[in-house]
Amino acid sequence: xxxxxxxxxxxxxxxxxxxxxxxxxxxxxxxxxxxxxxxxxxxxxxxxxxxxxxxxxxxxxxxxxxxxxxxxxxxxxxxxxxxxxxxxxxxxxxxxxxxxxxxxxxxxxxxxxxxxxxxxxxxxxxxxxxxxxxxxxxxxxxxxxxxxxxxxxxxxxxxxxxxxxxxxxxxxxxxxxxxxxxxxxxxxxxxxxxxxxxxxxxxxxxxxxxxxxxxxxxxxxxxxxxxxxxxxxxxxxxxxxxxxxxxxxxxxxxxxxxxxxxxxxxxxxxxxxxxxxxxxxxxxxxxxxxxxxxxxxxxxxxxxxxxxxxxxxxxxxxxxxxxxxxxxxxxxxxxxxxxxxxxxxxxxxxxxxxxxxxxxxxxxxxxxxxxxxxxxxxxxxxxxxxxxxxxxxxxxxxxxxxxxxxxxxxxxxxxxxxxxxxxxxxxxxxxxxxxxxxxxxxxxxxxxxxxxxxxxxxxxxxxxxxxxxxxxxxxxxxxxxxxxxxxxxxxxxxxxxxxxxxxxxxxxxxxxxxxxxxxxxxxxxxxxxxxxxxxxxxxxxxxxxxxxxxxxxxxxxxxxxxxxxxxxxxxxxxxxxxxxxx
Amino acid sequence: xxxxxxxxxxxxxxxxxxxxxxxxxxxxxxxxxxxxxxxxxxxxxxxxxxxxxxxxxxxxxxxxxxxxxxxxxxxxxxxxxxxxxxxxxxxxxxxxxxxxxxxxxxxxxxxxxxxxxxxxxxxxxxxxxxxxxxxxxxxxxxxxxxxxxxxxxxxxxxxxxxxxxxxxxxxxxxxxxxxxxxxxxxxxxxxxxxxxxxxxxxxxxxxxxxxxxxxxxxxxxxxxxxxxxxxxxxxxxxxxxxxxxxxxxxxxxxxxxxxxxxxxxxxx
Numbered sequence: 001x002x003x004x005x006x007x008x009x010x011x012x013x014x015x016x017x018x019x020x021x022x023x024x025x026x027x028x029x030x031x032x033x034x035x036x037x038x039x040x041x042x043x044x045x046x047x048x049x050x051x052x053x054x055x056x057x058x059x060x061x062x063x064x065x066x067x068x069x070x071x072x073x074x075x076x077x078x079x080x081x082x083x084x085x086x087x088x089x090x091x092x093x094x095x096x097x098x099x100x101x102x103x104x105x106x107x108x109x110x111x112x113x114x115x116x117x118x119x120x121x122x123x124x125x126x127x128x129x130x131x132x133x134x135x136x137x138x139x140x141x142x143x144x145x146x147x148x149x150x151x152x153x154x155x156x157x158x159x160x161x162x163x164x165x166x167x168x169x170x171x172x173x174x175x176x177x178x179x180x181x182x183x184x185x186x187x188x189x190x191x192x193x194x195x196x197x198x199x200x201x202x203x204x205x206x207x208x209x210x211x212x213x214x215x216x217x218x219x220x221x222x223x224x225x226x227x228x229x230x231x232x233x234x235x236x237x238x239x240x241x242x243x244x245x246x247x248x249x250x251x252x253x254x255x256x257x258x259x260x261x262x263x264x265x266x267x268x269x270x271x272x273x274x275x276x277x278x279x280x281x282x283x284x285x286x287x288x289x290x291x292x293x294x295x296x297x298x299x300x301x302x303x304x305x306x307x308x309x310x311x312x313x314x315x316x317x318x319x320x321x322x323x324x325x326x327x328x329x330x331x332x333x334x335x336x337x338x339x340x341x342x343x344x345x346x347x348x349x350x351x352x353x354x355x356x357x358x359x360x361x362x363x364x365x366x367x368x369x370x371x372x373x374x375x376x377x378x379x380x381x382x383x384x385x386x387x388x389x390x391x392x393x394x395x396x397x398x399x400x401x402x403x404x405x406x407x408x409x410x411x412x413x414x415x416x417x418x419x420x421x422x423x424x425x426x427x428x429x430x431x432x433x434x435x436x437x438x439x440x441x442x443x444x445x446x447x448x449x450x451x452x453x454x455x456x457x458x459x460x461x462x463x464x465x466x467x468x469x470x471x472x473x474x475x476x477x478x479x480x481x482x483x484x485x486x487x488x489x490x491x492x493x494x495x496x497x498x499x500x501x502x503x504x505x506x507x508x509x510x511x512x513x514x515x516x517x518x519x520x521x522x523x524x525x526x527x528x529x530x531x532x533x534x535x536x537x538x539x540x541x542x543x544x545x546x547x548x549x550x551x552x553x554x555x556x557x558x559x560x561x562x563x564x565x566x567x568x569x570x571x572x573x574x575x576x577x578x579x580x581x582x
Numbered sequence: 583x584x585x586x587x588x589x590x591x592x593x594x595x596x597x598x599x600x601x602x603x604x605x606x607x608x609x610x611x612x613x614x615x616x617x618x619x620x621x622x623x624x625x626x627x628x629x630x631x632x633x634x635x636x637x638x639x640x641x642x643x644x645x646x647x648x649x650x651x652x653x654x655x656x657x658x659x660x661x662x663x664x665x666x667x668x669x670x671x672x673x674x675x676x677x678x679x680x681x682x683x684x685x686x687x688x689x690x691x692x693x694x695x696x697x698x699x700x701x702x703x704x705x706x707x708x709x710x711x712x713x714x715x716x717x718x719x720x721x722x723x724x725x726x727x728x729x730x731x732x733x734x735x736x737x738x739x740x741x742x743x744x745x746x747x748x749x750x751x752x753x754x755x756x757x758x759x760x761x762x763x764x765x766x767x768x769x770x771x772x773x774x775x776x777x778x779x780x781x782x783x784x785x786x787x788x789x790x791x792x793x794x795x796x797x798x799x800x801x802x803x804x805x806x807x808x809x810x811x812x813x814x815x816x817x818x819x820x821x822x823x824x825x826x827x828x829x830x831x832x833x834x835x836x837x838x839x840x841x842x843x844x845x846x847x848x849x850x
Contacts, residue, residue, distance in 0.1 A: 252730045475824075
């Protein structure tokens with residue numbers, strides 16, 4: 001590490017902890033906290049995935065007796081659906097890319113010894129953990145988990161007698177989300193402060209890796225969005241338990257006049273989607289950052305249009321707050337406002353298209369290496385294109401008339417914020433595993449995992465678009481009641497088989513993950529010949545990340561194949577005098 | 583590996599596109615005045631997005647194969663991008679997306695901005711867990727009063743929506759569980775929900791609108807073909823959501839008058 005200038009420790013560093021509890025449980029080290037988030041999300045994704053398997057089985061074999069569970073009833077199906085969505089959106093898509101990888105690598109990539117507020121960081125993880133436990137408890141209380149869907153539309157979610165699961169289960173559900181909001185707010189503050197204040201010397205904003213940019217903008221979105229959801233959740237709890245009427249007008253449930261009046265069901269939708277749409281970008285932006293980082297690294301080429309990429313992330317973040325109404329074209333909201341929301345939604349397609357164009361431009365005339373992380377990054381681009389292009393259908397209020405609340409929407413958002421985001425996480429896992437655990441993952445099983453998952457994901461979610469066009473409403477537990485849905489059952493059966501195969505393939509990943517931790521070949525400090533700062537330090541990184549030194553940055557993040565350089569990559573802290581353009 | 587990726591990405595692209603292009607699963611047969619416009623906009627959007635989809639996926643598959651690492655000789659381009667190309671591409675996508683949006687807007691405006699025609703048939707649609715009820719105003723052309731405390735879902739029809747029979751205007755109101763409409767006459771809908779949000783979805787009419795407790799939402803459409811059309815609920819409303827269906831029977835004007843006369847006769 002002769003290349004690094006030696007600086008005194010900053011005030012943010014803390015002494016290496018002693019003892020198991022301080023080191024691994026209530027750790028202040030962002031790397032340990034990142035791993036805690038990662039394993040929490042891994043647990044959550046398996047719970048969420050098994051729920052989706054049960055749903056798919058119920059949809060095509062409604063009477064099937066499932067071991068330990070028995071026959072799934074329609075209301076149970078809706079509970080599975082609610083919990084699947086809530087677990088996946090909050091505890092996987094929000095937790096892993098930002099809390100997990102962001103926590104671990106943002107400080108290292110900017111050359112900082114830790115997060116700005118280590119105690120707050122620890123608190124935000126443990127608060128997230130409590131939120132997860134509270135949510136899972138909903139399965140075990142009287143009445144079970146709520147059936148109102150992850151969007152929890154009032155008054156269905158705001159009253160206790162609208163269905164099974166709407167008693168204590170629904171209280172636990174909204175309490176969990178509120179706790180999660182608090183945790184995310186703490187995390188967001190930490191990410192923003194760290195990025196702004198703790199960058200190493202020479203790490204200008206325009207030299208930050210695109211992963212850092214995406215975590216930074218994601219944190220800003222989180223800071224603005226989760227506060228609104230927290231308030232909305234508290235109002236919902238008040239409506240449910242203290243007799244207020246924020247979301248409930250005069251309603252009659254099963255012949256019983258409820259004691260509410262004057263509330264607005266649309267208020268919940270506005271507040272929820274004011275959070276909910278930015279949440280889509282909270283889930284996907286880190287994946288975009290990872291894809292950019294990996295496509296450049298494994299194509300041995302600078303990222304195409306770095307500045308355009310940064311501005312596109314900012315534009316997506318900014319516009320992301322002005323499009324929430326596109327979830328509500330059919331809600332009874334003013335039809336005039338649909339024009340504005342639709343126009344903004346179409347506009348957000350422009351920076352997304354810029355990103356796709358630049359990813360293709362990065363591969364173009366590169367020298368592509370096909371290690372597993374790159375396969376998933378390429379898969380990410382394919383899925384991002386596929387999931388993105390159904391957006392302009394749904395962004396048009398006119399086409400929302402046939403498509404809103406059908407399987408088309410489910411296919412759209414699963415491809416883009418589900419599968420594409422998860423491909424981003426897989427790419428990140430295969431890419432950073434050597435740095436996190438000091439060993440390499442198995443390449444052969446990585447490739448097998450990739451191909452089955454890519455084909456499987458398309459086989460599950462592309463047909464949902466066809467089902468939606470044919471008019472299959474979402475959140476139907478059976479297709480037997482409406483005659484026009486009967487002809488769609490064979491396609492649904494195919495999707496269930498595809499889901500079974502795809503879910504089985506995820507065990508390949510998990511086995512590879514845990515096996516490689518113990519038995520994988522030892523990793524060098526920079527196995528991918530990458531340029532960013534995490535690859536300049538030892539593997540795994542020491543407690544203070546750079547072993548008592550602070551790196552000094554001389555180059556932009558993606559200096560590959562620079563003419564005249566000794567190797568085909570120049571690391572960010574390399575003082576080599578070869579001229580680079582950043 | 584590059585070739586495997588190319589084959590896989592291209593196969594996925596062509597198979598996905600085939601099932602769209604072959605219309606194996608397409609929008610159901612349209613039977614309202616708004617259907618042709620919506621279907622045209624859908625097909626046009628599909629065509630444009632389909633072209634972009636195939637082009638982007640094919641380029642991705644081709645590039646990863648073409649620019650795969652081959653031996654030590656080849657060197658990657660040292661390029662940070664091309665601002666001119668970037669601007670052209672941005673402008674093109676902006677025109678495409680915003681153009682599509684503006685093209686589709688008149689259809690939306692025609693459906694939702696103008697009130698129903700003067701001669702439209704008023705029908706009130708009420709959603710409740712888990713049934714749809716349809717109310718016709720009768721010869722006086724006026725909907726009578728309803729009262730929440732009179733609602734009795736187990737009794738069905740008039741009692742389910744809480745029709746107040748002491749109101750003279752309510753005497754000739756007809757409430758049914760099946761929707762009858764005369765063909766080629768606009769229907770002036772008032773959508774209501776009594777308990778939670780439901781969504782009145784008639785795929786063949788290209789009609790969907792949430793029914794929200796506390797709101798009376800006015801909409802209109804015109805059926806253009808005689809036939810039976812299924813009505814679904816499109817907004818999650820509870821455990822019976824999947825079976826909250828109804829039937830729309832579009833009949834000739836004469837048949838409609840006969841049916842209405844028979845319902846009025848039943849009330850006497």
